[in-house]
Each structure stands twice: as structure tokens, then as C-alpha cells.
Amino acid sequence: MTKSDSTNYQRKKTRQIKVGKVLVGGDAPISVQSMTITKTADVEGTLQQIYALAAAGCDIVRCTCNDAAAAEGLAKIVPRSPVPIIADIHHQYRMALGALEAGVHGLRLNPGNIRKPEHIKAVASEARDRGVSIRIGVNGGSLDSSLYEKHGGLTAQAMVESAQQELKYFEEVDFDLVKISVKASNVPLMVEAYRMLSEVTDFPLHLGVTEAGPLPGGLIKASAGIATLLLEGIGDTIRYSLTADPVEEARAGRQLLESLGLRERKNVDLIACPSCGRAEVDVIDIAQRAQAAFADKKLPLQIAVMGCVVNGPGEAREADLGIAAGNKRGHLFVKGRNVAVVPENEMVDALVEWATFIHEHGTDAALKRVDTTIAEREAAKDRNAALAEKGDDANHDQERIVEIRRTVSEK
Numbered sequence: 001m002t003k004s005d006s007t008n009y010q011r012k013k014t015r016q017i018k019v020g021k022v023l024v025g026g027d028a029p030i031s032v033q034s035m036t037i038t039k040t041a042d043v044e045g046t047l048q049q050i051y052a053l054a055a056a057g058c059d060i061v062r063c064t065c066n067d068a069a070a071a072e073g074l075a076k077i078v079p080r081s082p083v084p085i086i087a088d089i090h091h092q093y094r095m096a097l098g099a100l101e102a103g104v105h106g107l108r109l110n111p112g113n114i115r116k117p118e119h120i121k122a123v124a125s126e127a128r129d130r131g132v133s134i135r136i137g138v139n140g141g142s143l144d145s146s147l148y149e150k151h152g153g154l155t156a157q158a159m160v161e162s163a164q165q166e167l168k169y170f171e172e173v174d175f176d177l178v179k180i181s182v183k184a185s186n187v188p189l190m191v192e193a194y195r196m197l198s199e200v201t202d203f204p205l206h207l208g209v210t211e212a213g214p215l216p217g218g219l220i221k222a223s224a225g226i227a228t229l230l231l232e233g234i235g236d237t238i239r240y241s242l243t244a245d246p247v248e249e250a251r252a253g254r255q256l257l258e259s260l261g262l263r264e265r266k267n268v269d270l271i272a273c274p275s276c277g278r279a280e281v282d283v284i285d286i287a288q289r290a291q292a293a294f295a296d297k298k299l300p301l302q303i304a305v306m307g308c309v310v311n312g313p314g315e316a317r318e319a320d321l322g323i324a325a326g327n328k329r330g331h332l333f334v335k336g337r338n339v340a341v342v343p344e345n346e347m348v349d350a351l352v353e354w355a356t357f358i359h360e361h362g363t364d365a366a367l368k369r370v371d372t373t374i375a376e377r378e379a380a381k382d383r384n385a386a387l388a389e390k391g392d393d394a395n396h397d398q399e400r401i402v403e404i405r406r407t408v409s410e411k
């Protein structure tokens with residue numbers, strides 16, 4: 001077990017393998033994977049998607065290799081890809097051999113649909129000779145039917161047993177560049193299967209909730225399963241299986257790891273208050289516009305959008321930068337200290353300008369950039385005006401409490 005600096009979680013120690021230039025397992029950073037949805041034979045289209053995925057934070061990309069044209073496409077894609085490429089193989093072991101010939105950095109085999117031991121061993125032997133890793137990708141929906149019958153249906157034990165059977169074939173040909181997944185679309189089942197698997201193997205584990213579905217439900221399901229396991233120290237690489245543009249998968253994976261403190265922040269972490277009776281702007285609109293403005297900017301900062309200057313700067317004082325509304329103005333603050341006042345319609349532009357400055361010059365330079373006493377005085381003015389107008393009880397909870405007490409005490 002190794003302990004992360006940034007969280008209290010204990011990561012289970014696994015063996016380390018290589019997928020091209022990316023290390024998986026051991027103390028390697030947890031990697032993000034996704035899969036292209038183009039025809040792999042469409043080399044230019046697939047490469048475009050691979051580049052978009054890499055830009056969104058994807059470390060490893062998988063492409064289907066379902067026919068000879070796809071295998072030939074891989075031969076052209078692999079040398080031009082910015083990230084390692086894994087070929088996804090179902091049913092036809094010859095496609096795995098073709099993908100290896102194309103130079104892929106990894107294979108994914110489904111033990112539920114490539115069943116003949118001699119075929120599995122032929123692929124593993126070839127991968128061994130080339131130093132290419134294989135993921136044993138057990139999938140609840142395509143479990144080997146004999147295991148399904150033996151266990152009376154789809155169970156965690158059946159999925160783990162499927163992976164172990166495949167491992168035995170690999171061992172027979174002395175192949176151990178392996179990672180394993182036991183995905184199911186049912187979150188508790190998937191969590192149980194991975195927990196069980198991590199007890200019986202030290203090969204790196206690839207986490208995912210299969211067929212999680214469209215947004216936003218798919219994101220919730222996948223996050224519930226993946227995050228639960230990661231916080232138990234289980235998992236070395238992850239994939240969100242969403243019915244969406246794969247770029248969403250890469251973004252989600254990256255954001256999950258960043259929010260758990262398991263990967264260094266690369267993008268803006270936008271926090272925003274939920275708004276309430278005290279809000280002096282449409283917080284949802286400004287937060288959405290800020291999210292869009294920062295979407296493609298590689299700024300590893302936490303930025304806050306707060307609805308009022310009464311509580312905003314204090315509640316978000318840990319943020320690198322924030323803005324709070326008051327009296328038709330935006331009060332910018334850096335680490336909780338007011339630095340500038342901007343018109344309401346310039347709030348998002350001001351955030352982008354200050355975020356860029358902080359990224360380039362640091363927080364101290366930002367605080368020295370202006371005379372903060374002016375901004376602090378203006379913020380205090382608007383804070384006092386808001387308090388005078390709405391009082392301490394802007395959400396009227398005290399009034400409600402008085403009414404509740406009166407109602408419940410009525411005979």
C-alpha cells in the first residue's frame with residue numbers, strides 16, 4: 001500500500017506494466033482512458049478524435065479492431081497518435097494478431113467471446129514476444145455462458161473467475177503484461193467484483209461501469225462506481241463508458257481524478273455558490289458562462305462565482321480567484337482579499353484576465369498588482385448596503401421558523 005500526499009487514501013500496491021509510454025499500476029499516476037467511436041479504417045477521422053481526446057486529458061485511447069480494414073487503419077494511426085493505442089478485440093483472435101502486427105501498444109481481449117485456449121495462448125505468446133500488454137476485459141453483459149450457468153447468473157464471483165481462467169492461459173505461455181477489468185452496468189455489482197478481484201490479484205486494475213448511458217445519469221453511475229473503488233485504493237486506470245462524445249468521457253475521468261486529488265490539476269476547478277435569496281445576480285448564468293470561457297484554458301486554478309458580496313468572498317476564501325456580486329458590480333477577490341471592482345457585464349471577462357495573470361505571475365504578484373484598499377472599501381460599501389436592504393435574514397428563515405413554531409403548536 002502507498003499513501004497519497006494529497007488525500008488519506010491508501011492505494012493498493014499493484015505490479016506495474018507499460019502501455020506504450022504510459023505506466024500503469026504500481027505508483028504510476030492513475031491514467032484516463034477512452035475509446036474512439038469512428039470506424040478505425042477512417043484513419044483521418046479516428047486521428048482527429050484521438051487528438052481531441054488527448055487534449056481533453058486522455059492518457060490512452062482504445063480503437064475497435066473488428067475487421068481487416070480496421071487493423072490496416074491501426075497501422076497508419078499508431079505512428080501518428082499522440083497517446084498509446086489499444087486495440088479492442090471481440091470474437092476474432094486473428095484481429096488481435098493483426099493489431100499486434102499494426103504496432104498497437106496494448107490489446108483488450110474479452111474472455112467471454114474469445115474462448116478457445118489455443119487462440120488465447122497464440123495471442124498472448126505474440127504479445128509476450130512484442131512486449132505488448134493485454135487487458136483481460138471481463139464484461140457482465142458478455143460473460144462466458146458456462147460461468148453464467150455455474151454461478152446461477154451474473155455474479156461478482158463469476159466475473160472474477162472469468163478473469164482468473166484467462167490468466168491461467170496467459171501463465172501457461174509465460175505472459176504477465178496484464179491488467180484486468182470486471183465491468184458491469186450495475187454499480188454495486190461492479191464494486192463488489194473489483195473488491196473481490198483486488199483481493200486475489202496484484203495485476204493493475206482498469207475500472208469502469210460498462211454501458212453507463214447518456215448524461216447526466218451515466219456520469220453519476222460511473223462516478224459512483226469508480227470513485228468508491230478509487231477511495232478504497234483500488235484501481236490503476238479508469239474509463240467512463242458514456243453514451244456521449246468520447247471527449248466527455250476523457251473530461252469526466254480527468255475531473256474525477258483531479259477532484260479526488262489523485263492527479264495534478266490541469267484545468268480550472270470552477271466552484272459556485274448554489275445561490276439563495278441574497279444573490280444579486282443570476283449565479284447559474286454567470287457560472288455557465290465562466291465554465292464556457294475556461295473550458296479550453298489550461299489554468300490549474302480554483303475559481304469561485306459567488307452570488308453576493310455579503311458571504312461570497314469569505315465562503316470562497318480558499319479559491320485562488322473569485323467574484324461576488326453586489327450592487328450591480330462584480331467584486332473580484334484573490335485568496336479572499338478584494339482586489340478589484342468591475343461592471344456586472346464584465347465579470348466573466350475580468351475572471352479570465354485575472355486568472356491568466358495569476359497563472360503567469362502568481363498570487364502574490366496579483367495582490368501587489370493593485371491597491372487592495374480601494375477594492376476592499378468598495379466591497380464593504382456594497383456589503384453594508386446589501387445587509388441594510390435585506391438584513392441578516394435574507395432567506396427569511398427566521399420568519400419561517402416563527403411561522404413553523406406557530407403552526408405546530410396550534411391545537
Ligand code: SF4
Nearest residue numbers: 273276279307308311
Ligand atoms: S449567501 Fe451569497 S454566496 Fe451564499 S449562497 Fe447566498 S448568494 Fe451565494
